[in-house]
Amino acid sequence: MKIKIYILFLLFSIGLWAQPKVSTSVNVTKNKIGAEFKLTLKTDVDTLSKVKFPEARNFGALEVIQSYKIDTVKKGSRYELIKKYGLTQFDSGKYTIPRIPVLINGKLSFSDSIKVEVNDVKVDTLKQKMYDIKDIAQVESPMGSWWIYVLVLLVIAAAGFFIYKYIKKRQTIEKEEVIVFKTPIEKATTLLQQLEKKELWQRGEIKSYYSELTDIARNYIEEEIHIPAMESTTSELIEGLRKAAKQKKLKLSNETVENLEKVLKQADLVKFAKVKPLDFEIEEDKKRISNSIVTIHQSIPETVEENDELALWNEQQKELARLQKLKKQKRVRIITTIGIVVGMLLLALLSLIYFKGFDYVKDNIIGHPTKELMEGEWVYSEYGNPGVKIETPKVLKRMNAEKIMPKEAMALLKEMQIFIYGSLIDDFYISVSTVTYKQETQIDLDQAAEGSLKVFEAQGAQNIIVKTEDFNTQKGISGKKAYGTMTVLDKIKGKSTKMYYEMLVFAQNGGLQQITIMHREDDTYGKQIMDRVLNSVELQTTDK
Template identity: 85%
Template sequence: MKFKLYILFFLLSTSLFAQKVTTSVDVTKNKIGAEFKLTLKTDVDTLSKVKFPEAKNFGALEVIQSYKIDTIRNGARYELIKRYGLTQFDSGKYVISRVPVLINGKPVFSDSIKVEVNDVKVDTLKQKMYDIKNIAQVESPLGTWWIYLLILLAIAAAGYFIYQFIKKRQNQPKAEVIVFKSPIEKATTLLQQLEVKELWQKGEIKHYYSELTDIARNYIEEEIHIPAMESTTSELIDGLRRAAKQKKLKLSNETVENLEKVLMQADLVKFAKVKPLDYEIEEDKKRISSSIVIIHKSIPEVVEDDDELALWNEQQKELARLQKLKKQKRVRIISTIGIVLGMLLLFVLGLIYFKGFDYVKDNFLGHPTKDLVEGKWVYSEYGNPGVRVETPKVLKRIDATKTLPKDAMALIKEMQTFGYGSLLEDFYIAVSTVTYKQPMQMDLDKTAEGYLKIMEAQGAQNIIVKTEDFDTQKGISGKKAYGTMTVLDKIKGRSTKMYYEVLLFSQNSGLQTILVMHREDDKYGQQIAERMLNSVELQTAQE
């Protein structure tokens, strides 16, 4: 009987032990919106089933995070740990109510815990007020890689079809290049082709005379070797007369005069808009034909054997073939360049459509301040008393004493200035420390005005200034001046709207200033300024 009671007592105590829930919270006092971490623990055997609550609120506190259950094995038992993140956005004292934990289907309640939510003190005089941020863009789960892939595929397909079109055009049979045996054959053939066109009958008299005289000029240039195509009418006639004497050509004055009449008539048609009658046009055509024939007959004959004639024909055919190949090669090169440029243009237009022009400009054309933001930053100390600040580049020592008035220099014991860029560039950083010969109490508002007057003397105009108190992370108080100005570059003849921020700190025997300037519309310059000014720390005059 005693043994049975002992077994019953053991099972009862085990059951009671297994159904205990331990409750704890990491802090009992917190700020509005901060997280209270509630922890529930239960110790059960390996066969027990435990279910923790999944509520959205525990009393007046909101569940913002339900953490995973941690399991710790201890021999034949398990310790299950469940944590919840709770918060409240109104100040006051609250109670985390008792919550049920189901163990083998039976509820076991946790303990209730009192917590306190406190207000956050906000000093609007010291803290700068910021505008509401723009709506953040949510990235697609698939990303944007597929957009670029589609653009590249479209460009590749367009390039392929363009290339095939050009290749097909080049492979099409072209009219065979006619190789003339002699200049007279070429001239007579072109005159026959000109008559077939019937240009002057269609009213294209100017075009007709232009081709007619070009045939004559080209024949004289090839046959007699004088620059007929580039000469005026008078120059051509004078050159023809001289060549006739030098080469002993049997040309009568009548032949030369007939040729001159046609050339002068053509000049009147082309430049004075004269319209000859039909019979005059017929006469001019006959004069050209007869002049060409007479000139040909006046040239002393040179007997050439058949071999030399055949060789000359082969040379002419080879020259025509090489010229054709050269032209095809030039067309392929130009077409390839055009396709590549077209593909690049389509790609850039696609990026502009999906990403915007600023994205293309910053990532492909380059952006100086973007490179500074993404580069390796340097945290260093400058001057005495030291100014510790993080900058995108190491600041170099500069001589700024020449920009100060003489009466101000008389008060200064030591001045050190470090900078990057210049006032006339789109981005400028300057850090300056000054120690005075005598301790003085400085009005930082007036000091800021004097600092901006020095900048005005260097080319700044239309300065708009606002001031407010500024505290470093370690609680050193100073003054902040910020606003916009127009910087005039007289050498380049341009003006730039700039945004500036100046920090000024006064100590018993010194002044420490930090300046950063960038274009008003430069978002990367703004990022640099925020990161720099948030990193500023100072060495006090006593250090």
């Protein structure tokens, strides 16, 4: 309904003419010789008004050095036209910018006069330092930074090597931990052998050596005799061992218990009193622990397993636990390898961003949708009647005009064809439309462009800024160009995007031809596509 109302309003409404007024301002009233005064003229008019600003070489005694394009700001149903001039004067003094005539709907309106002042530039050659002319700067060759890329590759390779060595070391430790011991004595003797291979006390790590040595003995006693050996003090452990020997009828001699007690007390002195035994004493303590463990094992009476099924079940559970642990370690290795690969790729990506910039990575690694359009295979084709010949990165898709336009508007038309690529919420949008009327119609190109912008506004576009100028194709066909920015809201994602658009409108023998192109405001590839498309536009004239 909004689209119908807007189009009907454009087709049948009568504008209300307001009394034209020209406001005047200047950016500075005092300036230096040769500096620019920027004079601004503004007029507020309705959409049907014709406004013509003067084009002159001088305004009074000031020279016009720049005549800027007219900016159009849409304010509801009215336009604010803004015209700026760059003025200057090369002689000092006080000047007056005279009243400037502006032609609005065939009637003259005048701006206000403004006084300005031009001052000399004071130069103190006594205080101003003088500098020699600088030597020619040497431009670094693009190949001069090759060593940076080599350094990055070496860093990545070194990081990968150290990570690989770390993982291999971890895998070796895990393999050692995977070993499942069938009996406590097997575990104790194996750990004693591994302790000797570490050569801790030979490297001066005596405290660590005694700590591991006594932990092996304590752990064995706890698993074999079932007394809390790990948490007990030396005296508590020895007392508990003597009691267990009587209760379980262990064939332990006092010498075995005393030898074990000697080593435990020696370890306490090493750990808490920082005593450093001699080498032969350390060897003797190791033998005492080894012999004590063997003697305790031999002193345990042999028992026959009454329930073979229970023993088998225990063995199966141990094997299942071993397999599950191996499976877990394999999964950890896979995840770690993936992490290393991802980390190295991320490091390489960050290096590219640092040396080449994010835009380079985005365009060449991540991918840029409009860059792909720009570099793809383009299509040159003709659309509609009267025909519009145009080159586009993709073939435009025909739309059903009757579903878009209201019946009241279609009743006035002989034919309307619309071809589109993309939508308002996409990165890039192109539309080509052609219209022929049933009866000869006087077409106002400004009003036609206004109607299209109203349609965009009905579709959710906001903050539409409009600028207009004349446009000629390469074959000299004249038309109107409207361009500017608008904010488009994506209701699904809930975010808005600022888009830049350009619209070409042509009227030929009662027919209307229109091309609209839109892309994100900061998209350089979108701008390149737009320029290429607009430069390719050629029109077929309507047959009379």
